[in-house]
Amino acid sequence: MRLKLFYFLFLSVIWAHSQSENEYELRTIAFYNLENLFDTKNDTLIYDDDRTPEGKDAWTQERYDHKLGQLSKVISQIGLDISKNPPDILGVCEVENKQVLQDLVNHQNLRKYDYGIVHFDSPDERGIDVALLYRKSVFIPMAFESRRLLLSKDNDKRDYTRDQLVVEGLLDNERIHFIVNHWPSRSGGEARSRPFRLAAAKLNKRIIDSIQRNNSLAKIISMGDFNDDPVNPSMKRVLGVKGKKKQLEAMSLFGPMEKLFRKGAGSLAYRDKWNVFDQIYMTANLVNSKKEHYSFWKARIFTPSFIIDPKGKYKGYPLRSYAGGSYIGGYSDHFPVYIYLVREVGSP
Numbered sequence: 001m002r003l004k005l006f007y008f009l010f011l012s013v014i015w016a017h018s019q020s021e022n023e024y025e026l027r028t029i030a031f032y033n034l035e036n037l038f039d040t041k042n043d044t045l046i047y048d049d050d051r052t053p054e055g056k057d058a059w060t061q062e063r064y065d066h067k068l069g070q071l072s073k074v075i076s077q078i079g080l081d082i083s084k085n086p087p088d089i090l091g092v093c094e095v096e097n098k099q100v101l102q103d104l105v106n107h108q109n110l111r112k113y114d115y116g117i118v119h120f121d122s123p124d125e126r127g128i129d130v131a132l133l134y135r136k137s138v139f140i141p142m143a144f145e146s147r148r149l150l151l152s153k154d155n156d157k158r159d160y161t162r163d164q165l166v167v168e169g170l171l172d173n174e175r176i177h178f179i180v181n182h183w184p185s186r187s188g189g190e191a192r193s194r195p196f197r198l199a200a201a202k203l204n205k206r207i208i209d210s211i212q213r214n215n216s217l218a219k220i221i222s223m224g225d226f227n228d229d230p231v232n233p234s235m236k237r238v239l240g241v242k243g244k245k246k247q248l249e250a251m252s253l254f255g256p257m258e259k260l261f262r263k264g265a266g267s268l269a270y271r272d273k274w275n276v277f278d279q280i281y282m283t284a285n286l287v288n289s290k291k292e293h294y295s296f297w298k299a300r301i302f303t304p305s306f307i308i309d310p311k312g313k314y315k316g317y318p319l320r321s322y323a324g325g326s327y328i329g330g331y332s333d334h335f336p337v338y339i340y341l342v343r344e345v346g347s348p
Helices: 002-020 061-075 098-105 190-214 234-240 257-262
Strands: 023-037 089-095 115-117 127-133 140-146 164-172 174-182 220-225 268-270 272-274 278-283 295-303 337-346
Touching: 002 295, 023 061, 023 174, 023 220, 023 278, 061 278, 089 174, 089 220, 098 115, 098 127, 115 140, 115 164, 127 140, 127 164, 127 174, 140 295, 164 190, 190 220, 190 272, 257 278, 257 295, 278 295, 278 337
Parallel strands: 023 089, 174 220
Antiparallel strands: 023 337, 089 127, 115 127, 140 164, 164 174, 220 278, 268 272, 295 337
């Protein structure tokens, strides 16, 4: 009798333990500045002369192919240590056209993951655009548009820059909006160029507000190279991005990159100062959502040793394609950033 009772209790403990071990789905959302991914052709409508075989950078087919191999190698490993797959969603910037993206996703390092592309040509004078890459097996785009940022120079002439890309779709049947950004640079100095980024932030806020007016429960993730840190006015004053979960209200935006910035981390470096210009932020309902819906887990900057410059003046910086005017055949002048989303899918 005692043996039967012991056996019954033993089975009860095993059953209870098995019920608590729920399965989870994990998705990686990433952003990567690809640092001037141009083809070798001279496009007379944009300033791409340097990135041609006859140009200053001597941008040959061999160098272009090498760049594709380098970038695809990095992308194939982002988040791989935990998710076992490369990014499910990847925002990119500094791409010349859709063809270079097709060459990238068709590279042998990425081909098997079957990435789709959402891309629009923007009016940027350098001819660089933003785009969204997605694994077709997990994400279905439903609607997408390119939102123009209208800027004027001091002489009232138009300053042509990148559009903001908005993509709505189903991530494993869960509706999410993605916004991909590449805000105006700090050329001419941070203070002088600040109004341009404030204007970009206002456009981003209008996009988010318009989505939320149609659906107050909409889940939105905005990502990009903002050329601003998480503590700058564009993020804090215009968008009101919060760096701590306890500060969040129902319609707040949460920026997990602020914590990394305050710890001294960086996605790029300039004159020995690290910045987190590459950021991902999201609506509060992606932070404290129900277990059966995707929720933010953690944010990271992808810094494996092979994409870090090992020596010289730029030791410790991202290992880029060109440094000091010389070709070194690296990857990009930015590190990728990424977040994990996780949701519970039930008992095993």
